[in-house]
Amino acid sequence: MDAELIKNRFKDFLRSKGKNITPERMDILSEVLNQKGHFKIEDIILKMSEAKNPISRATVYRSIKKIEEAGLIKYIRISNDEKVYEIQTEHHDHMICEKCGNIIEFHNEELEILQNAICRSFAFTPHHHTMKIFGLCEKCKK
Amino acid sequence: MDAELIKNRFKDFLRSKGKNITPERMDILSEVLNQKGHFKIEDIILKMSEAKNPISRATVYRSIKKIEEAGLIKYIRISNDEKVYEIQTEHHDHMICEKCGNIIEFHNEELEILQNAICRSFAFTPHHHTMKIFGLCEKCKK
DNA sequence: ATATAATTGAGATTTATTCTCAATTATTCT
DNA sequence: AGAATAATTGAGAATAAATCTCAATTATAT
Numbered sequence: 001m002d003a004e005l006i007k008n009r010f011k012d013f014l015r016s017k018g019k020n021i022t023p024e025r026m027d028i029l030s031e032v033l034n035q036k037g038h039f040k041i042e043d044i045i046l047k048m049s050e051a052k053n054p055i056s057r058a059t060v061y062r063s064i065k066k067i068e069e070a071g072l073i074k075y076i077r078i079s080n081d082e083k084v085y086e087i088q089t090e091h092h093d094h095m096i097c098e099k100c101g102n103i104i105e106f107h108n109e110e111l112e113i114l115q116n117a118i119c120r121s122f123a124f125t126p127h128h129h130t131m132k133i134f135g136l137c138e139k140c141k142k
Numbered sequence: 143m144d145a146e147l148i149k150n151r152f153k154d155f156l157r158s159k160g161k162n163i164t165p166e167r168m169d170i171l172s173e174v175l176n177q178k179g180h181f182k183i184e185d186i187i188l189k190m191s192e193a194k195n196p197i198s199r200a201t202v203y204r205s206i207k208k209i210e211e212a213g214l215i216k217y218i219r220i221s222n223d224e225k226v227y228e229i230q231t232e233h234h235d236h237m238i239c240e241k242c243g244n245i246i247e248f249h250n251e252e253l254e255i256l257q258n259a260i261c262r263s264f265a266f267t268p269h270h271h272t273m274k275i276f277g278l279c280e281k282c283k284k
Numbered sequence: 285a286t287a288t289a290a291t292t293g294a295g296a297t298t299t300a301t302t303c304t305c306a307a308t309t310a311t312t313c314t
Numbered sequence: 315a316g317a318a319t320a321a322t323t324g325a326g327a328a329t330a331a332a333t334c335t336c337a338a339t340t341a342t343a344t
Contacts, residue, residue: 020310020321041300056324061301077219081299081332095266108260111253115275118250123280124237131273133257138265162290162341183331198293203332223301223331285344292339303328310321 003033006072006087013070024055028063032073038084038103076132078103093131099140145175148214148229155212166197170205174215180226180245218274220245235273241282 010029014021031047032039041064048055064085067073075083078096084103093111095104111131119126152171156163173189174181183206190197206227209215217225220238226245235253237246253273261268 018321022310022322024323058302058325059323062322083300095261095264095268097266098269104264104266106260106264108256111256111260114250114253114256118248118253119237119275119277122237122246122248123283124239124246124275124277125283126237126275126277127240128277129273129275131257131271133261133266133268133271135261135266135268135270141265141267160290164291164341166292200294200333201292204291225331287344288342290339290341293337295335297334298332300331301329304326306324308321308323310319312317312319314315314317 003030006033010067010070010072013072014066019066023053024059025063025066027051027053027055028060029067029072032064032067032085033087035085035087038076038086040082040084076103076130078132091128093133095133095135095137097137097140098134099136102137104137145172148175152209152212152214155214156208161208165195166201167205167208169193169195169197170202171209171214174206174209174227175229177227177229180218180228182224182226218245218272220274233270235275237275237277237279239279239282240276241278244279246279 007026007029010025011021014025028044028048031044031051035043041060044064045057045060048060049057064073068075068085072088073085074088075085076094077083078101086105090107092105092107095106096102097104115129116126149168149171152167153163156167170186170190173186173193177185183202186206187199187202190202191199206215210217210227214230215227216230217227218236219225220243228247232249234247234249237248238244239246257271258268
């Protein structure tokens with residue numbers, strides 16, 4: 001939530017990997033933190049190309065990848081050719097409205113417990129999971 | 143399970159859409175039904191290019207799409223740039239071993255019920271969902 | 285059989301992303 | 315602080331999966 005904290009985490013990540021802290025990387029992270037809700041990489045590319053210190057497409061891709069590696073953002077694939085990013089908070093799953101495209105985040109502890117139980121029954125050691133429910137949100141149902 | 147049944151379903155689908163039943167489409171479906179477990183579109187493209195009546199890459203893509211539309215196969219995205227297809231059976235979810243790539247299919251009715259309950263609490267009408275659990279399978283754990 | 289409409293193959297095109305490499309900039313070492 | 319070293323950047327080329335184009339071929343309906 002606190003942008004400064006996140007920026008510091010990113011700096012720490014870069015240092016820990018022996019990577020440089022550059023204005024380009026920090027500017028891109030700032031723009032990411034400015035986004036409301038889910039965003040596409042093209043949104044960031046556009047913003048950065050219009051900024052007072054424009055940053056190239058290649059650098060946006062490279063920096064977004066680093067921010068992702070740092071665990072600060074992640075993406076959800078909402079269709080075969082659409083990825084949207086979100087700032088990483090606690091783990092949650094997604095409901096995606098097939099009509100309006102709205103993405104609802106939810107977390108349900110019972111679900112997590114059940115998933116772990118299912119994994120145990122297969123002697124499978126879970127690391128992480130993704131669950132997406134596609135359907136119609138309340139508004140679009142009407 | 144019965145290949146002839148599936149082929150007839152595909153023919154019905156094509157007819158219902160006013161599409162032609164062509165040897166290319168039927169040969170590609172046959173090759174799909176020959177696959178053991180999960181397969182990649184490149185596997186099919188390779189096989190068809192080596193067949194006695196070779197079929198082009200474009201036609202494989204077009205036919206696979208039709209077979210998918212007919213509800214006979216579907217794909218799972220196992221990583222950012224890897225899709226694998228499977229023959230459509232009853233609904234199930236997947237566990238994917240991050241080490242050996244093995245895909246375990248599972249179905250759990252409790253999970254489905256819980257998902258529906260969660261959707262209800264958001265006034266969300268679910269149509270379908272995907273769930274993938276990434277981790278280590280029994281063998282790779284050791 | 286013929287006419288009409290659909291399909292095919294081959295290669296061009298598209299789109300998202302990554303790569304290349306010379307020029308620039310950050311960091312490290314005195 | 316300044317030089318040396320290593321990393322990063324921008325611009326455009328390259329890549330890869332999938333789709334499109336269009337003339338030639340084939341399936342279907344009459």
